[in-house]
Amino acid sequence: MPDYQLTPGFVTAVDAGTAENNPAMMHPVLQVLHAKSVRAADNGIRYRLIVSDGTHFIQSMLATQLNFLMDRDQVGRNSIIRLNKHITNKVPNKGTKLLILLELEVVAGGDNVHDRIGNPVAIYPAENAPEGGGAQQPHAPTPQAAPPQNPHNPHNHQQHRPIDPAPLPQAAPQHQSYSPYQNSNQPYYKSNPQNTTTTTSNANNYTMNQTTLNGPGSYNPGYNKGMAHGADQQIFPIHSLSPYQNKWTIRVRCMGKSDVRHFKNSRGEGKLFSVTFYDESGEIRATAFGDAVTQFYDLLQESGTYFVSKGVIKNANKQFNNTNNDYEMTLDTNTMITICNDPAAAPQINIQAVPLSELYTVQPRTSIDVLGVVKEVGDLNSITTKAGRPANKRDLTIVDTSGFQVRLTLWGKQAETFDGSDHPVIAVKSCQVGDFQGRSLSALGSSTILYNPDIPEAHQLKGWYERDAATSTFQQYTSSGPAGGANGAGKPSVTKVITAIRDEGLGMGEKADYVATKATVTHIKRDNLSYPACPTCNKKMGEDGGSWRCEKCDKMYPGPSYRYMLNFALSDFTGVIWVTAFNEQAEQLLGHKADEMAQLKQENEASFTAIIDEAMFKTYAWTLRCKQDTYNDESKVRVTAQSVAPIDFQSRIQELRDIIAEYQLSYSAAQLSFVGSSCFVESYSALCTLFSQLQRTFLFTIIPVQLPIVLHCTKTQSLTNASRPYRKLSY
The missing domain is CATH 2.40.50.140 (Nucleic acid-binding proteins)
Known part of the structure; x- marks a missing residue:
């Protein structure tokens, strides 16, 4: 990520009223921490941004002529902007200032920055932060007459756009890029909510409720239906929440409620539980501690619908939070949660x-x-x-x-x-x-x-x-990728012969190497093909006075659960290699569980031997793991079977056809491509080597030539079979 340098001290200068007269503050570089849409006094749409200089952040409003930057996702969370023109308005009765952004340049989109820069704090206390929206919202003076807005319909909270949009800027700087809001988790000001029947955008986007509610907004009576807090209170979507907001209410479904967990740390004992809240826009993890556990645990029920407000929003700790949200919520005794009694208002998942x-x-x-x-x-x-x-x-x-x-x-x-x-x-x-x-x-x-x-x-x-x-x-x-049939699906593993494991030094590096091969089982060691395992952790157990003891679990068991550790030889036309197969792969190979084989070895040696013999001299498709181990100061590459499957000969034939076709179309000799290209040959030995490498790909005739020459490769048709292309060498 490039190192973007913000303009420290700009927010402080705005508060002091010295930014306009300071040459160093004429074109400050700032970061957008948050962006949302608000209702203006004329029922139009305005955008409120929180911008940071790396030390402090301040609330700001985007001039309406710059709305296209939001509509086209050019400005969003974490974006870097260069402010070329601005003014400052005082917020009545609050003693704070609001920054009005008149002209700006997008330096970098949020998808190139990913995170906020520095640890900025609010220039004003949170309770004095400027409020956005409604008639109280100050308006930015426009340098020129703004285009007229569409009239607002309070019963259908559609996104408002100018009838004649402001002209788009000239070619964007090369460093400009779109913000992450253009992905599927768009901000709520980009939504176009209406009463519809949900349709999926693709075959894998499934909707749990088929009726979609009206979108968020305090001016949409249908969306606020059933609100216990009062019909005039605004409902926010989950993905609009951020640490920079104080007043919000969300309507959510409660899912994934955990048990109450008790913990102990340096501050004493405590308890907690967590839930995941969902609505149409996304999800957020909420955790309650201490007295809040007693207050909310019985209230929050799985699949219930609730109104939630006054939770504490903070950055998510991804070590313990697997939701698709950058933030998480803490429920404390000041949090308000009430039941939504209207089943039709339940958000979809x-x-x-x-x-x-x-x-x-x-x-x-x-x-x-x-x-x-x-x-x-x-x-x-x-x-x-x-x-x-x-x-x-x-x-x-x-x-x-x-x-x-x-x-x-x-x-x-x-x-x-x-x-x-x-x-x-x-x-x-x-x-x-x-x-x-x-x-x-x-x-x-x-x-x-x-x-x-x-x-x-x-x-x-x-x-x-x-x-x-x-x-x-x-x-x-498998550990090397998707497997199954002959060579699996997805990205196929490279198929190698057995001697390649030794010749190419596979498994000698820091990480294990994985290789696919087709090989035959030629020998199976019959002694110690399984071990007595713990039924719980699968570690080896030892007999102790008629019972079996697991050292790891520190438990006694009446008997073990046997698991395979099968050693056998694999062979192909190039050589042989010893391989170890553990439980799952050995069961596929022998067709019997380890417990059965252990019992047969004790009670029926002939049947045990017959099963081993039956498994030999069969050819399979293998995925092998190669990794060097050191034991008693001796290093050795150990090979284990990660997967085994019968060969699907039809798929194998197609695989070989593809290999041959690829070989014919893009053969490279001496690191030179011969597809529509040429090769410089300066010695007779090089010419012989070249022809020996190409003998299965090219039709050619050796004629006396004077070296050095340049060979040209062109595509033509076979004289004997017009459907098969081949390469013609000329000089």
Whole structure:
């Protein structure tokens, strides 16, 4: 990110009245911390901005002739502007000043800055901050007559634009860029609310309520319907909230309510709980502490609709907050929460589902929405967290029409009460993407899970599953990417022969290397193919007086749960390599669980041997992980199987065709491209080397030539098959 230098002291100079006469303050560089639309006295739309010089911030108004900067998303949160002309107005009865922005230049859009610069504080106390909107709003004098505004209709709070907009500025500076408000999470002044039936913008943007309410605004009676605070109070959308506002009321649905947690720190003991508030514009995490827990915990119920005001807005701590919002809310004893008794006023919840096949494009620890069918339900397990607290978890396998399956982990009460019978459709909002075994999902305490939601997309998904799931083969992620079938989907892994692992030094770096290969199982070690594992943490257990003890969990168990650690040899036409497969991959290879094999080895050695023999001399598509380990001062590259799948020969044929086509179209010899280009050859040995490299790609005849020469490569048609192009060399 470039280092943008703001103009420190400008806000102080504005307050002192010295900015206009100070040459150093003639063209100050400022940062926009917040922007919102307000109602002007003439019923037009004005924009109020909070601008900062890096030390202090002050409220300002944008002159109406510059409204196009907001309408076109050229100015927004975190934008850097150069102020070329301004005036200052005193706010009556407040003793504060308001900055009027008359001319400015956009230095950088908010998408290039990402965060505020410095730690600016308010030039005036928060209670004396200038109020925007309404008849009290001061108006900016315009250098020239402003275009007329559309008349305002109080029953349809549409965005107001001039009939004849002000001329657009000349070509923007090269450093100008659009603000982040042009993305899907637009500010509320960009909305065009009206009573409509919700339609989705794409197949994965699902709406939980089909009736869309009127948009925000105190002048829209329909939007404020059912308000307990009074019909004349303005309702704000969630995404308009910021630390720079004091007076607001939001109407929200309460989802993802956590249990009450007790904690202890240097200041003593305390308690907290958190919820996630949703409305049509977005979401925000709210946390209550101390007495506020007693005040609000029983009041806030899952899926209930409430009016909330006087919460404390602050920057979100992303370490503990996975919502799609830069801010979070603290509920204290001054916060006001009342129930909205009108069911029709309940805000809708939008599910912007990401297809399971696209999870590899999502960064780990990112929160997303998903919609899928529960294919498998795991047992409820109790684990010990890193903090030493017990926790219950349950793993689900969900699938969708993209043909992928992904593990989804539920925690706490969600895991305990989950009913996976009849393969329900679940919509999960704000679940976290993990990188375990490639990609996985985790429904955190703040996540919202909806079972069999009554939306068309869920019904279509359920019908698809009941119709096609029995005959479908679902692909799954591995540590090297999506895998399944012959070579998976998405970005295919590079397929290599076995000797390439040694010859190319794979696994010798700081990070592990992953490689796809097609190889045959030629030997399986029959001794110690599994180990006695703890049913809770999967660590190895030891026998202790007839019982089994797990050192990590510090618990005794009547018996172990065996898990595979299978060592076997893989071979192809180039060589052989020893590989280790753990539980999931070994089960796929042998077709039996480790507990069954351990029992057979004790009770029926012949059956045990037959299963091992049956698994050998079969060829599979493998994804291998190569990483150097050091044991007893000896370094060795260890290879583990990340995935194993039967070869889909039809897909494999197509893969080879694609490789051949790519080889023919863009073969490079001696780091020189021969697609419509030329190559300088200065020696006979170089010519022989070149021809040996090209013998499978080019049709050519060796003729006596005098070196050096320049070979030209052109595309022509085969004489024997007009549909097959080939390359012709000439000089």
